[in-house]
Amino acid sequence: xxxxxxxxxxxxxxxxxxxxxxxxxxxxxxxxxxxxxxxxxxxxxxxxxxxxxxxxxxxxxxxxxxxxxxxxxxxxxxxxxxxxxxxxxxxxxxxxxxxxxxxxxxxxxxxxxxxxxxxxxxxxxxxxxxxxxxxxxxxxxxxxxxx
Amino acid sequence: xxxxxxxxxxxxxxxxxxxxxxxxxxxxxxxxxxxxxxxxxxxxxxxxxxxxxxxxxxxxxxxxxxxxxxxxxxxxxxxxxxxxxxxxxxxxxxxxxxxxxxxxxxxxxxxxxxxxxxxxxxxxxxxxxxxxxxxxxxxxxxxxxxxxxxxxxxxxxxxxxxxxxxxxxxxxxxxxxxxxxxxxxxxxxxxxxxxxxxxxxxxxxxxxxxxxxxxxxxxxxxxxxxxxxxxxxxxxxxxxxxxxxxxxxxxxxxxxxxxxxxxxxxxxxxxxxxxxxxxxxxxxxxxxxxxxxxxxxxxxxxxxxxxxxxxxxxxxxxxxxxxxxxxxxxxxxxxxxxxxxxxxxxxxxxxxxxxxxxxxxxxxxxxxxxxxxxxxxxxxxxxxxxxxxxxxxxxxxxxxxxxxxxxxxxxx
Numbered sequence: 001x002x003x004x005x006x007x008x009x010x011x012x013x014x015x016x017x018x019x020x021x022x023x024x025x026x027x028x029x030x031x032x033x034x035x036x037x038x039x040x041x042x043x044x045x046x047x048x049x050x051x052x053x054x055x056x057x058x059x060x061x062x063x064x065x066x067x068x069x070x071x072x073x074x075x076x077x078x079x080x081x082x083x084x085x086x087x088x089x090x091x092x093x094x095x096x097x098x099x100x101x102x103x104x105x106x107x108x109x110x111x112x113x114x115x116x117x118x119x120x121x122x123x124x125x126x127x128x129x130x131x132x133x134x135x136x137x138x139x140x141x142x143x144x145x146x147x
Numbered sequence: 148x149x150x151x152x153x154x155x156x157x158x159x160x161x162x163x164x165x166x167x168x169x170x171x172x173x174x175x176x177x178x179x180x181x182x183x184x185x186x187x188x189x190x191x192x193x194x195x196x197x198x199x200x201x202x203x204x205x206x207x208x209x210x211x212x213x214x215x216x217x218x219x220x221x222x223x224x225x226x227x228x229x230x231x232x233x234x235x236x237x238x239x240x241x242x243x244x245x246x247x248x249x250x251x252x253x254x255x256x257x258x259x260x261x262x263x264x265x266x267x268x269x270x271x272x273x274x275x276x277x278x279x280x281x282x283x284x285x286x287x288x289x290x291x292x293x294x295x296x297x298x299x300x301x302x303x304x305x306x307x308x309x310x311x312x313x314x315x316x317x318x319x320x321x322x323x324x325x326x327x328x329x330x331x332x333x334x335x336x337x338x339x340x341x342x343x344x345x346x347x348x349x350x351x352x353x354x355x356x357x358x359x360x361x362x363x364x365x366x367x368x369x370x371x372x373x374x375x376x377x378x379x380x381x382x383x384x385x386x387x388x389x390x391x392x393x394x395x396x397x398x399x400x401x402x403x404x405x406x407x408x409x410x411x412x413x414x415x416x417x418x419x420x421x422x423x424x425x426x427x428x429x430x431x432x433x434x435x436x437x438x439x440x441x442x443x444x445x446x447x448x449x450x451x452x453x454x455x456x457x458x459x460x461x462x463x464x465x466x467x468x469x470x471x472x473x474x475x476x477x478x479x480x481x482x483x484x485x486x487x488x489x490x491x492x493x494x495x496x497x498x499x500x501x502x503x504x505x506x507x508x509x510x511x512x513x514x515x516x517x518x519x520x521x522x523x524x525x526x527x528x529x530x531x532x533x534x535x536x537x538x539x540x541x542x543x544x545x546x547x548x549x550x551x552x553x554x555x556x557x558x559x
Contacts (some may be wrong), residue, residue: 011554042494043510043525065524067492068554118557122498 010115014072017112021071023061023078027051032059037135039127044070048135057081057089062132069116069125074132076112086140093137100129151446151454153536159186159442160534172504175539180324180352180483180530181508182374185439189378192438196431203427205403215430222437223420229440230369231360232386238420239433242383243351244274245398246370247318249385249423250347251278253395254368255316261287264313266344268293268301269519270323275349279318288315298478299520300328306338314344321353325528326476326520327483329353336365345391351375356455356481356532358448367391373432378439382432385423392419401425451533455482458531458540465544472547475521482531488547493525495554496547500527502555503546 027049038045046064050057060078077096081089091106096113098105102120119129157163162184167174176184202211204219220234227234240246255265255278265279269292283290294305301319310317317339321332336346345367350359354369355376361369368391372383387395397404397416404425408414416422443451459482466472466486475485488496497509509527529543549555 010557014554014557041510043492067525068495069498116557122501122557124501125494125498128494 005114005117013076013112013115014068017072017075018068021075023075024063024071025061026063027059027061032061033139035135035139037131037138039070039131041124042067042070042128044128044131046070046074046132046135048074048132048139050136050139052086055085057084057086060136062135066131067128069119069128070131073113073116073129076115077132077136080109080111080113081136090137090140093133093140096133097130100126150450150457151533153454153534156446156534157536159188160184161187161190163534169504169506170502175503175505175542177529177531177535177539177543178506178508179532179535180327180375180528182380183355183377183532184534185377185379185435186442188442189435189438193379193431193435196434204430218437219428219430219433222433225437225440226384229359229444230354230386231362233389235419236386236389236392238385238387238392238423239428240370240383240385240423241381241429242372242374243349243370246368246383246385247274247347247349248278249398250368250370250387250395251282253398253423254391255279255282255288256285257396258394259286259288259315262313263288263315264311265290265316265318266293266306266309266314267291267318268295268323270295270299270301270326270328271318271320272324272349272351274351275318275320275347279316289313293317293319295520297520298328299323299326299476300479301330301335303331303334303338306335310338310342310344312342314339314342316347317344318347318349320349320351322356322481322483324352324483325526326485327352327479327481327530328476329357329480332366333364336367340365352481352483355443356448357452361386373436373439376439377442379429379432379435382429382436384436387419389419392423395419395423397422397425399423399425403427446533454533455531456480458482458535458537459484461537462529462531462540462544465540466547469544469548475523475526484529484531485526486529487523487526493523493527496527499549499555500543500546503542505543505546507543 032049032051035048044066046062046066049061051059060081062074080092092109095105095109099117100119116129119126202215204215207213223234223237226237265288267276267279279290293309296302322329339346347368348366350369350371354371367388369386374380404417404422406415406417462484471489473487487493493509497507500507507527507529510525
């Protein structure tokens with residue numbers, strides 16, 4: 001179920017993930033896939049790491065230089081997708097992208113990521129709110145291509 | 148007596164007269180180092196070309212065309228007077244980037260060798276760095292850096308420490324785009340000339356804001372852009388000493404720049420500045436730029452400089468009262484104010500300012516000095532022009548007082 005859309009709570013969630021990101025680290029294990037992504041508009045310059053086992057995401061992390069919006073949105077994403085299958089993760093990413101771009105979306109899978117629902121009001125920041133998600137989508141899609 | 152009445156001058160600008168809003172609020176434009184608004188006089192000059200005097204320049208046998216040639220010549224003279232140059236030393240380009248590239252490829256790549264050196268600084272804009280990297284790739288010459296002082300400013304003594312007989316080009320901005328220091332260009336030129344080097348000056352942030360005199364400073368090349376000085380985009384100037392322009396190869400070849408050519412490949416180029424102006428020029432841009440210069444000169448460059456100084460001091464006085472604001476270039480002397488709000492990421496602050504209708508720029512501003520000199524990966528830049536008012540500054544200062552609430556931009 002989505003969390004309540006209380007502005008104070010939404011703000012607190014963003015700041016919490018920015019100040020204390022859960023998965024901001026660079027794994028040394030060679031079994032991780034990595035995607036580097038940066039933004040021409042913002043300072044964002046991050047790497048997203050993905051480890052899958054038997055079609056299930058067992059770990060997802062990111063590292064690099066990133067603004068509040070990109071740090072928080074990417075960190076929330078890493079928590080959301082762990083334990084999910086590739087297709088479940090792609091579905092979550094798709095719903096998130098729809099939300100960001102003001103299209104109808106399935107809020108049941110987004111959990112805390114719902115806090116970015118107002119990003120369109122600051123259109124210049126859409127890239128910040130999606131940069132980590134774009135990278136993960138790319139990583140997951142590559143897996144599909146190899147099949 | 149007031150040096151400039153910005154309220155009166157705002158009547159000349161459609162962006163103010165049309166009461167343009169941003170995020171539903173009156174627009175406060177503090178991004179003038181990026182680009183500037185255009186007065187009606189510039190629009191009129193551009194439109195006149197479209198509405199009553201369209202024709203191509205060069206070799207027209209009819210009146211309209213002849214008149215275009217005359218007006219381009221008149222514009223060239225206006226630009227020359229503006230910077231105290233000779234008309235033959237004014238080359239129209241698309242802007243500063245093209246001007247610097249023209250010198251890099253046309254002069255640098257032609258005359259430098261692997262034993263030579265180009266000196267730049269870490270405070271330069273990408274357009275005064277990357278063309279020189281290209282020259283390095285093409286000729287094997289070295290690109291070295293003049294150390295900045297502890298505030299990030301280029302001072303003449305530091306040039307003396309590194310310049311040598313190997314130095315052929317010193318490429319520096321008169322005013323840097325991030326920290327806004329005005330360098331002593333005359334002294335830099337004097338030192339460079341003692342070693343036989345030429346000085347390529349990036350005037351993008353200086354020419355719009357202060358008097359420019361290339362005879363007095365003795366710079367060898369100077370580049371600037373029209374759109375940063377109330378002119379149109381896509382038009383700018385390369386000034387070069389005539390003897391150096393003669394030694395510069397054309398960056399582009401084509402119509403309007405050759406005197407004659409034959410099937411054997413023998414080509415004779417026209418003399419500068421025509422040599423560098425291949426193809427149909429940005430004619431409406433040239434007319435718009437002339438109108439922009441007329442407009443600025445009517446206000447007076449000394450007055451613009453003095454007013455920006457006063458407005459900067461007013462802004463700093465207020466900003467310093469806010470303990471959350473860190474200013475990185477307090478000792479600079481242009482209209483550029485570079486800052487952060489403690490605990491707030493630069494772009495988040497700029498987004499918050501956007502939500503308040505205030506246009507500022509965040510990021511690395513195309514210069515990579517920030518980490519080395521500021522210990523910050525990103526900053527916010529507010530840049531003033533003569534049409535900014537104390538009320539603009541007040542709104543900006545009061546928005547920053549709430550700066551910690553930048554996520555308001557998301558949830559307001």
